[in-house]
Amino acid sequence: MALKTGRGAAAPPFLVMDVIAAANARAATLPPGAPGVLRMEVGQPGGGAPxxxxxxxIRALREDRPMGYTEAFGLPGLRARIADHYRSxxxxxxPASRxxxxVGASGAFPLAFLAAFDAGDRVAxxxxxxxxxxxxLTALGMQPVLLPCDATTRFQPTLAMLEKLDPLPDGLIVASPCNPAGTMLAPAELSAIARWCHAQGVRLVSDEIYHGxxxxxxxxxxxxAFSDSAIVVNSFSKYFSMTGWRIxxxxxxxxxxxxVECLAQNLFISAPHIAQLAAEAAFDCGVELEERKEGYRRARAALLEGLPGAGFDRVAAADGAFYLWCDIGHLTNDSLAFCAGMLAGADIAATPGVDFDRERGHRFLRFSYCGAEAEVVQAPARLRAWLRR
Structure with a gap:
């Protein structure tokens, strides 16, 4: 008799993780001294923790401080610093109580979804x-409701789009800046959406992990700022460069x-103690973090200047985050194969658009530019050479 598998076993892959593995394998085949693989596939800052x-x-470890469980909602000092961050x-x-x-934003999403929605609920x-x-959502038995967006809506949902939904969804996820397009909702737009969700009984989940x-x-x-019923998700992974700390x-x-506290107690107990101590200190690292941000700004400018000459001239308005969402429909109708060819032929790892849009992503790809600036800026020249072969 065949053994049963659960609903979660059918969760689709997160393709960027497969691209990471392919890029690692490609890098291992390169001879010593050869130019390396340009890692533009993943949104992981190259500089590490501030x-x-x-x-x-390090101080906490040298002091031999016990690193046991914390309260499920985290260390009081860190929660207070986060509250201060919202004020300043x-x-x-x-309030820190909220x-x-x-365990990273990745641990935040299932907590939020399980607390706010039931199996079968529809989330736009x-x-x-x-x-x-x-x-x-799919693994939890909930139903994603996709709202096709493009350059005309700046790859963001609009209030008019939401008002046309029938039936209304149980929830809405917005991201500003968003991944993969890097576009943002203006404050008035986010306010209107948040107030509409509250009035209509639609639970808003706002992904703000690229703030800063x-x-x-x-x-x-x-x-x-606009709704007491909204759930806000944020992370130390992006602006604070602490991806592997999982906080x-x-x-x-x-x-x-x-x-959410009860769910966290049972699913995670608490975020890693030492990561919480480091995260609290990260709030005092503004000078270093702003210097890193300037590096991203320069890399972004170099790509926006150089990519059109390499054939990548259809790029979403990159208001924030550290991604460029490129329409490559004039180059290919198979972004998965195109990205595989780019890795093999140009030693550039990028993420195929089908990871982000299963219906239309075959004609898009995403470049990340948060790696080492000196490496990222090499991309246009490599791409020109590859496409002209």
């Missing part, structure tokens, strides 16, 4: 989208605080 955060972890950055008073420290999101949104990484075209705003947070509405 010095002050790493030193805080957005002018929003968020902040939950999580723009397409293209960050793949784990839909994959986690915007390029001056649109102001950053938080859904916490993030949720800003929760009052009605979900205890449900």
């Amino acid at each position: 010095r002050g955060a790493a030193e805080a972890a 950055t957005y002018g929003v008073a968020v 902040i939950a420290v999580t 999101m723009a397409a293209p989208f960050y793949p784990p949104y839909a994959n986690i 990484l915007s390029w001056g075209t649109v102001a950053e705003s938080t859904a916490a 993030g947070w949720l800003v929760l509405p009052e009605d979900l605080c205890r449900p």
Whole structure:
């Protein structure tokens, strides 16, 4: 008799992880001294944790401080610093009691989804989208509702689009800046969407993990400023460069605080103690982090200048994050094969668009430019040489 497999066993892959493996395998075949693989497939800052955060972890280890479980919602000091961040950055008073420290944003999403939705609930999101949104929802028995977006809506959902939905969804996920397109919702747009969701009984989940990484075209705003019923997700992985530390947070509405706490107690117990200590110290590393951001800004400018001459001249408005979402429909109708060929022929790893949009992503790819600046800026020349062969 065949053994049963659960619903989660059918979760689709997160293709960028497969690209990482392929890039690692390609790099291992290159001879010593050869130019390496340009790692433009993953949104992982190349610099690692800021010095002050790493030193805080080192001090804690040298002091032989016990690193046991913390409260499920995290260390009080870190939660207080996050609350201070909302006051100083957005002018929003968020009590520390509504902040939950999580195992990265990746650990925050299932907590939020399980607390806010039931199996069978419908949760809307723009397409293209960050793949784990839909994959986690699917694994939990919920239904993603995709809203096709393009350059005309700046790859973001609009209020008019939401008002046409019938039936209304149970939830909506927005991301600003978004992955993969890097576009943002203006404060007035986010406010209108947040207020509409609250009035209609649609639970808003606002992904704000790329906050701090915007390029001056649109102001950053938080859904916490516009709705007490919204769930805000953020992370130390992107602006703070702490991907492998697996540390993030949720800003929760009052009605979900205890449900999420109970879920966190059972699913994760707590985020890693040492990562929480390092994250608290990261708030004091603004000078170093802003210098890194300037490196991303320069890499972005170099790519936006150089890619059109290499044939990549259809790029989404990159307001924030550290991605370029490129329409390559004039070059291919198979982004998966195109990215594989780029890795083999140009030693550039990029993520095929089908990871972010299963219906239209065959004509798109995503470049990440948060790696070492000196390497990222080589991409246009390599691409020109490859495509002219």
